[in-house]
Amino acid sequence: MRFSHGIFTNWTAILVLQLFMMDIALSVGKQASGNQSTGASTKYVTSAALTPATICTSIHGVTSKQMRFCEKYRSLMASIFEGIAIGIKECKFQFRKRRWNCTSLISKPPLYRNHAVPGTKEDAFTHAIIAAGIAHSVARALSSGNFTLPGVKSDTKNSINNGIQLAKEFLDGQDSKNQEIKLMNTHNNEVGLAVVNTSAVMECKCIGPSKSCNVRTCWKRLAGFRTVGKGLHELYMKSVKVKSNQAQSSLVLVGDPFSKPTAKKEFVHIKDSPNYCDRKASLGILGTHGRTCVRDSNDKEADVCDIMCCGRGYDTRIVMRKWKCRCKFYWCCFVKCKSCTEDAIVQSCK
Ligand SMILES: *[C@@H]1O[C@H](CO)[C@@H](O)[C@H](O)[C@H]1NC(C)=O
Ligand SMILES: *[C@@H]1O[C@H](CO)[C@@H](O)[C@H](O)[C@H]1NC(C)=O
Ligand SMILES: *[C@@H]1O[C@H](CO)[C@@H](O)[C@H](O)[C@H]1NC(C)=O
Ligand SMILES: *[C@@H]1O[C@H](CO)[C@@H](O)[C@H](O)[C@H]1NC(C)=O
DSSP states (O other): OEEEEEEEOSOTTTTOTTOOBTTBOOOOGGGGOOOOSSSTTOOOOOTTTTOHHHHGGGOOSOOHHHHHHHHHTGGGHHHHHHHHHHHHHHHHHHTTTSSSOOOOSEEETTEEEOOOOTTSHHHHHHHHHHHHHHHHHHHHHHHTTOOOOTTOOOOGGGHHHHHHHHHHHHHHTOOOSOHHHHHHHHHHHHHHHHHHHHHOEEEEEEESSOTTOOEEEEEEEOOOHHHHHHHHHHHHHTOEEEEEOTTSSSEEESSOTTOOOOTTTSOEESSOOOOOOSOBGGGTBOOSTTOEEBSOOSSOOTTBHHHHTTTSOEEEEEEEEEEEEEEEEETTTEEEEEEEEEEEEEEEEO
16 A cells, blocks of 8 residues: 545535536536645635525526525525535435446536436436435524524424425426426425435433433434435335326326325336446436446345446456545644555456
């Protein structure tokens, strides 16, 4: 192992506004452009760069309903963006070993879009995790208790419910020309929101002097977002195929048109997924050429070369792995790390 010095700031993640989604595309001009090349001079979006006063005019590509939401709840918008960013980040983590890995597909700064193939279960997951990210991040902000929002009883004990309601209001402002897709998105958004609620943990505290704990106060505490992501990933694998009913008013199971999918508990999709093996630009599919994979794996993980490379075979080479290590925090506020390196053998798909 070899070391060298490097400095990076630990705050770049504050508002990674370059991450955008589905029906939302945002443009924040140069404010969000990072300078990663030198590390030490990394710029990042602070809440100051997007004050409530300027935030709504910096957004492009949202529906008029969402614009009204922005006007109404300006002080929440930073949390909404942060929620989108944590949702996408978690999506990438949960799918890091899969052919489809949640990479944003079209990225032309300052306009980014993150599309999964509409109607697939990857699309279902994307919607749900972003919905969950928004609810989670808004709930966290509300629990700090310093918000006065129109029509929201600001009670820090109720922050999870309020966060979910507000996320839902924002997401319901989305539009789709295709009614079946719209039903699907709404359903999957609700699955995402519900998992934030069900993964929250009840916490209680005794009040008063006596040790007997006659009087307790209880509240729900948000689970870490990794827990939410894991829960949603498990649901993704069990997504059920649906179609809209004759009246286009609700979704029914393809295998059993008299049954509906379980509300808030089951992902739904209307299209089978492509295999994601080969690049298909029109659908935003990048293909797995060049992806690293694992040659030998005991369990049949999705990143085993046979699966990842779709039978095309793989190349083996030696690369120098580099990572930040032995980090020290200096008051205040930067982190200084050494850079560790090591030679490693990697396989990558042909
Ligand atoms: C990044 O920072 C370096 C040094 O401060 C500067 O020379 C360079 O132009 C910057 N690049 C961008 C893209 O801002
Ligand atoms: C809460 O908001 C008020 C006024 O907006 C501000 O003065 C105060 O510092 C805030 N408190 C916290 C803990 O953020
Ligand atoms: C969250 O779950 C509780 C039950 O644990 C339920 O009473 C509440 O309505 C749920 N909140 C939302 C927004 O669905
Ligand atoms: C995700 O997939 C794309 C395209 O195959 C690839 O370029 C990218 O490096 C992958 N991301 C990760 C984190 O593996």
